[in-house]
Amino acid sequence: MPSMRDIRTRIKSVRETMQITNAMNLIASAKLKKARKQLNDALPYFEKIQSTLNDIIAHSPDIEHKYFDQRKDAGVKRTGYVxxxxxxxxxxxxxxxxxxxxxxxxxxxxxxxxxVIGHMGRDYFRQKGYKIDIEFLYTAQNPNVIRAREIAEALISLYENTLLDEIYVVYTKMHSAVKQEPEVLKLLPLEKSEFDVPTNPGERYKEYMVYEPSPKKVMDILVPNYVKGLIFGGLVEAFCSEQTSRMTAMDAATNSAKDLIKQLTLQYNQARQAAITQELSEIVGGAEALK
Incomplete structure (x- = not known):
């Protein structure tokens, strides 16, 4: 059985670890609230862009645009994964x-x-021998609209210059506080079926609508902003999922530490009781020997 000194040292170590995991839980909770607020503040802007794209596609269903180019004649498609x-x-x-x-x-x-976005993914793919073409570092811990715009501009440039034919984003979507699932989102090219366009537009789209200077030019401006919104949403969803997962992990670690402290305390008390019993036995034995 370990000595009482060893048990006290271990209890102290576990208690210090528990304080760290509890603090990490609180920090993750604060970051989660901040990120969700940031996403909710920007959401109306991106929803309006999507609504406008829905209107254009519904009003001009036969519109052809470079961002909808499926490149069926590209042969082996060059596919990018964010x-x-x-x-x-x-x-x-x-x-x-x-x-x-x-x-x-x-x-x-x-x-x-x-x-890649994030050091963990970069380190893993490097160890497995994957070639990493672009690293968007220092983004995972600070998702913001400015950084999302920079990434969107880089991806759109690769697509427009036909360096990439398809672009996907792999991230974790936060469905609820207890459910986070990884998902694959096709970023480019866009597909008209992805937009909420009614099959029978009705009176709203029968009106004469004018896009200046043209629907195609309007799409040139809207789509990059739409892509920026998708990337920003993916970054924030991933960040929120990370903080939620960390909260769950740290909460479990804190509870495990509490249980371990209880076990060690019980073990310490048993060792202390055994030591006291041994001392009493020695005292009684010494007294009997003096008689």
Whole structure:
């Protein structure tokens, strides 16, 4: 049996660890609230862009545009994957699930390109021998509209210059506080079926609508902003999922630490009781020997 000194040292160590995990839980909770507020503040702007795109597609269903180009004659398509992971661990299976889904989706692609966000994903793909084409560093821990715009501009440039024919985003979507699932979102090219266009537009779209200078020019401006909104939403959803996973992991670690402290305290009391009993036995034995 360990000595009382060893048990006290271990109890102290576990208690200090418990304080750290509890603090990380509180920090993750504060970050989660801040990120959700940031997303909710920007959501009306991006919803309006999507609504306008719905109107244009409903009013001009035969419109042709470079962002809807499926490139069926491209032969082997060059596919880019933006994989969003965390910069840190200690968040359960969050990083593992995203990376696993990305690998499953990439395995059948002949010509694929990796664009990573987050140190955990970058380190994993490097260790596995994947070629990383672009690293968007210092983004996972601070998702914001400015950074989303920079990433969107880089991706759109790759698509417009035909360096990439398809672009996917692999991230974790936060459905609720207890459910976060990795998902694959097709970023480009856009598909008209993805938009909420009514099959029978009705009176709203029978009116004469004018887009200046033209629907195509309007799409040139709207689509990059729409892509920026998708990326920003993916970044914030991933960040919120990471913090939720970290809260769950740290809460479980804190509870485990509490249980371990109880076990160690019981073990310490048993050792102390055994020591006291031994001392009493020695005292009684010494007294009997003096008689």
């Amino acid at each position: 994989v969003i992971t965390a910069d840190k661990g200690l968040c359960g299976s969050y990083n593992h699930n995203v990376i696993k889904l990305a690998e499953e989706h990439m395995k059948d692609k002949q010509e694929k390109y990796l664009l």
